[in-house]
Amino acid sequence: MTQPTAHYDHVLVGGGMTADAAATAIAEATPDATVLIVSPDVDPPYTRPALSKKLWTDPDYTQADNDLGTVEATGAELRLRTRVESIDRDARTADLSDGTTVGWGSLLLATGGTPTDLGLPEDDRVIAFRTAADYRRLRALSGEGRHVAVVGGSWIGTELAAALVQQGTRVSLVFPEDVLGAGVFPEELATSFARRFEEAGVELVGGHRVGGGTVDDEGVHLSLEPAGDDHDAGDEPLDADAVVLGLGITPAIELAEAAGLAVDDGIVVDATLRTDDPRVFAAGDVASYPDPILGRRRVEHVDNAKAQGATVGRIMAGSDERHEHTPYYYSKVFDLSYEAVGTLDASLETVVDRKGDDEAVAYYLDEGVVRGVLLWNVEGARDAARAVLADADRLTREDLPGRI
Numbered sequence: 001m002t003q004p005t006a007h008y009d010h011v012l013v014g015g016g017m018t019a020d021a022a023a024t025a026i027a028e029a030t031p032d033a034t035v036l037i038v039s040p041d042v043d044p045p046y047t048r049p050a051l052s053k054k055l056w057t058d059p060d061y062t063q064a065d066n067d068l069g070t071v072e073a074t075g076a077e078l079r080l081r082t083r084v085e086s087i088d089r090d091a092r093t094a095d096l097s098d099g100t101t102v103g104w105g106s107l108l109l110a111t112g113g114t115p116t117d118l119g120l121p122e123d124d125r126v127i128a129f130r131t132a133a134d135y136r137r138l139r140a141l142s143g144e145g146r147h148v149a150v151v152g153g154s155w156i157g158t159e160l161a162a163a164l165v166q167q168g169t170r171v172s173l174v175f176p177e178d179v180l181g182a183g184v185f186p187e188e189l190a191t192s193f194a195r196r197f198e199e200a201g202v203e204l205v206g207g208h209r210v211g212g213g214t215v216d217d218e219g220v221h222l223s224l225e226p227a228g229d230d231h232d233a234g235d236e237p238l239d240a241d242a243v244v245l246g247l248g249i250t251p252a253i254e255l256a257e258a259a260g261l262a263v264d265d266g267i268v269v270d271a272t273l274r275t276d277d278p279r280v281f282a283a284g285d286v287a288s289y290p291d292p293i294l295g296r297r298r299v300e301h302v303d304n305a306k307a308q309g310a311t312v313g314r315i316m317a318g319s320d321e322r323h324e325h326t327p328y329y330y331s332k333v334f335d336l337s338y339e340a341v342g343t344l345d346a347s348l349e350t351v352v353d354r355k356g357d358d359e360a361v362a363y364y365l366d367e368g369v370v371r372g373v374l375l376w377n378v379e380g381a382r383d384a385a386r387a388v389l390a391d392a393d394r395l396t397r398e399d400l401p402g403r404i
Contacts, residue, residue, distance in 0.1 A: 004093050007103035008036040010316050011094055012076075013084045013255065014110035015039020017048055017302060018284030020070045021309025022108055022316070027074040029317035035076040036102060038094075040083045043132045045070045049302050051135040052156055052246075053332055056163035063132065087259045089277050106316045109256055109267055109275075109282040110309065113249030113300070118151070123215045125242040129156060130249070141242040142169040149173075149222060149240040151210050153180050155331050157246030158197070162333040165200050172203040172238060176227035180204055186350040186362050189376060196334045205238065213243070249300060251286045264288055266298040271322040273312040281316060283308035293326045293389050294342055294371075301329035326389070328382045341385040342372035353401045361404045363388070370395060378404070 010026055010033060012019040019037050026033055039045075045068045054061050071078050083097040087107065095101050115128035125141060127134050142148060142164050150161045153175025161173040177183050180194035197204060211225040222238040253263040261275045262268040266288035273281050273289065283289075284305040288298045304327035311323040330339040342364070349365040355378060364372035370392040373385035384404045388395065395403075 002093065002095065002101045004103035005100045006036075007034075007105075008077075009033040009105045010035045010108065011084075011102060011104040011106075012037045012108045012110060013094075014108075014112055014284070014286075015041045015045050015078065015080070016110060016112055016284065017045065017068070017305045018110035018112075018309035018312075019108070020045040020068045021306045022110065022283065022313035023070055023074040023076045025310045025313025026317045027076070029314055029319070031075075033317065035074065036104075037070070037076050037078045038082050038084050038096060039078065039080050041131060041133075042081060044068070044078055044080065046132050047302075048305075051132060052129070052159040052163060055135060056167060063136075066132070084255060087255065087280075089259055089280065092279065105279070107280045108312060108316065109280065109286060110284045111252035111255060112285045113251045115249050116245060116247035118210055118213075118245060118247070120210075120213045120220075120243070120245075121215045123220070125215060125220050126213075127242070127244045129160060129244050129246050134244075138164075138242070138244055143167045145170055146242070147172070147219075147240045149220065149238055149243040150246060151175075151222075151243060152246035152248075153177060153206075154184070154246070154248065155329070156248070158193075158333055159331060160244055160246050161197065161202050162200065165197075165202050166334075170203075171201070172205055172240065173197065174205045174208055174210060174222070174224060174238065176207065176209055178207050180206060183346055184344045185346060185374070186352050187346075188352060189360065189362065189374075190346070192358070193333075193336070196336060200334060208236070249285065251298065253286065256280075256282065271324075272315055273308060273323050274315075281312050283312040289323065291326055292324050293386060299327050299329070301327060303327040303329065326386050328385070337377060337379070339375040339378075339382060339385075340372060341382060342370075342389050344372045344374055348372075349397075351397060351400045353404070361385075363400045365397065368397065369393060370400070373404070375404075 046066045085095045087094045115130040117128040147170040149172045151174045165171045181190040208224040209227045211223045213222040219241045220243045224236045251266045256267045267282035285300045307325040328341045351363040353361045360376040362374040
């Protein structure tokens with residue numbers, strides 16, 4: 001057994017917003033505790049949502065503003081460009097990619113995930129968007145009439161398309177649905193959503209997926225194939241100066257799996273965010289946790305990362321609490337801000353309660369039971385949405401209009 005070169009009360013694996021929140025909570029509860037954050041990133045912890053929103057739309061907001069100041073605020077040691085290669089649960093050690101072995105009293109796996117890359121060629125002009133370094137690279141490839149193809153019609157893809165076009169970039173947005181947002185929003189809201197992009201000058205390339213691509217001195221050349229059953233339509237080329245992929249992540253469970261911890265679309269934890277080893281925790285994008293209202297799930301949004309990070313930090317520091325927060329998620333494109341709690345799936349029955357010309361609450365029902373609530377340009381109603389979901393078994397379709 002390799003002897004550790006140093007020992008820490010807590011080792012946090014991953015350098016994102018979950019680790020920042022955990023380190024902050026530990027420092028507040030036990031200021032003398034020693035904490036090591038091990039991060040493969042090149043940047044210290046930062047606010048991830050700003051990479052596709054505020055850094056593009058607010059000229060007064062800089063990357064320096066986006067730095068969370070984790071080390072200064074918590075006193076934690078931070079090792080960047082470093083990975084945990086393996087963990088020994090019996091010895092309570094971790095082997096790091098810098099050649100050292102560290103001991104730990106408790107361990108947090110906040111490993112996040114790996115962005116989907118579609119197997120396209122490795123090139124500076126092909127970006128599977130995830131990090132601040134990706135933001136900097138995309139920023140350098142945007143503006144001045146350059147053409148960027150954005151692949152993905154969900155949260156990250158639509159945010160990037162909106163951000164890029166507002167910076168003088170020619171944008172083509174590739175997505176599988178016939179109407180942008182049709183897989184998530186009720187028909188009338190999806191139509192309104194797509195219209196915003198068209199009016200801003202985004203070329204909407206609906207009903208297609210990327211089948212492959214090449215890169216040369218002229219740019220990136222994508223081969224698009226029909227997303228539906230019309231295989232006779234043939235591939236279509238899309239040429240651009242760069243391509244950015246906003247297709248979600250695959251949870252980084254390899255370290256946990258190799259250590260013999262339970263995994264299932266994420267690292268499985270209980271209500272205290274513990275794995276099946278009581279000294280090893282998981283939180284954030286990678287954690288499959290029991291939500292008190294919605295049941296077991298894994299959530300890839302900032303509210304979840306921050307809330308679970310804070311809870312797990314307090315628990316690692318000695319709290320006996322349970323994680324009881326049901327997260328919301330949000331997005332902002334052009335003049336539209338929308339938030340949601342629960343499941344958004346346009347294949348479910350929906351009830352749309354209009355609140356104004358461009359304000360609405362949409363309820364998503366599965367066999368008559370509300371499973372998700374969408375707040376469309378409606379602010380200050382997250383708790384009301386959670387309350388609907390908590391009471392879902394007692395509500396009928398007729399009870400919904402006017403409830404929020």
